Amino acid sequence: xxxxxxxxxxxGAILFAALAFVPFYVxxxxxxxxxxxxxxxxxxxxxxxxxxxxxxxxxxTVAFFGxxxxxxxxxxxxxxxxxxxxxxxxxxxxxxxxxxxxxxxxAGIYFVIFTxxxxxxxxxxxxxxxxxxxxxxxxxVFLDIDQQTIYWQLLALAAILFLVGYLIGxxxxxxxxxIIGGDETVARHVGIDTTHAKVALFVLSALFMTLTGAIxxxxxxxxxxxxxxxxxxxxxxxxxxxxxxxxRLWGPVLGVIPMTLxxxxxxxxxxxxxxxxxxxxxxxxxxxxxQGVAGAxxxxxxxxxxxxxxxxxxx
Numbered sequence: 001x002x003x004x005x006x007x008x009x010x011x012g013a014i015l016f017a018a019l020a021f022v023p024f025y026v027x028x029x030x031x032x033x034x035x036x037x038x039x040x041x042x043x044x045x046x047x048x049x050x051x052x053x054x055x056x057x058x059x060x061t062v063a064f065f066g067x068x069x070x071x072x073x074x075x076x077x078x079x080x081x082x083x084x085x086x087x088x089x090x091x092x093x094x095x096x097x098x099x100x101x102x103x104x105x106x107a108g109i110y111f112v113i114f115t116x117x118x119x120x121x122x123x124x125x126x127x128x129x130x131x132x133x134x135x136x137x138x139x140x141v142f143l144d145i146d147q148q149t150i151y152w153q154l155l156a157l158a159a160i161l162f163l164v165g166y167l168i169g170x171x172x173x174x175x176x177x178x179i180i181g182g183d184e185t186v187a188r189h190v191g192i193d194t195t196h197a198k199v200a201l202f203v204l205s206a207l208f209m210t211l212t213g214a215i216x217x218x219x220x221x222x223x224x225x226x227x228x229x230x231x232x233x234x235x236x237x238x239x240x241x242x243x244x245x246x247x248r249l250w251g252p253v254l255g256v257i258p259m260t261l262x263x264x265x266x267x268x269x270x271x272x273x274x275x276x277x278x279x280x281x282x283x284x285x286x287x288x289x290x291q292g293v294a295g296a297x298x299x300x301x302x303x304x305x306x307x308x309x310x311x312x313x314x315x
Contacts, residue, residue, distance in 0.1 A: 012159070040236065040259075043065065047209075053180070056104070060115035069213040072143075081143070093210070096203040100202040103115070137225075139224075141222070168204075176197045180197060232278070240255040244293055251293070
């Protein structure tokens, strides 16, 4: 009963409905923190949606995030907000489609390096265009969208992401991706079109990252390439997802909440050492919790069940 689709979806709907009241019970700082947690929940979960089953480590998160933010910076005062979001989604999906078809035949460290370089390439292209064509470095974003609305939009996007992720996990696509993650050669031999499966999920993951960047853009007021394409966003999303665990849809959330609080503290108190500490945190997570918190909890439960069975058999 508890694992039935109706129960899971209903419980999720109640949870997100309750979270919608958060802005009424927190101050300005609390709302800003809630927005940060909501945005990284989407980024880390969207990253895990692709990288979890396929085991491809992507560092292109901020490339799509930045495309969404810059779409708003360029079109925010020209088009209605729903249309701006639609254009941002199309831009992100087209970029992901091109990147996916070009690079998802790579594997291991080659894919990691390419996705990291992709972010820097897009950042430099945007910078060149702004300096040479528009004769400016950044853009101002003046939109009548308050912090509460940004939070609610992020919450709605997160709800859609979890629903989509849950449905994919129960679909043939999700099953095919788990086989690909286990052994891609075996997946090809059993007739799975590995390229199409990986590209489809990569594009879907990029869609949510792009929309997150678009929703967050009005918070900054001013956007330039260094802000929109800050590589820290990619690394933080990966660290949060790995800490929480990528083998469960809800796993990344277990990493987002403590890491958001930690990064907030580090940025405020140790800004000059933030990157160094970020690297140390990453190494500790990989060494101490290779399966993340969710994986550790699952292993502990499995061990408890085996131990309980052993006791019963001994009796």
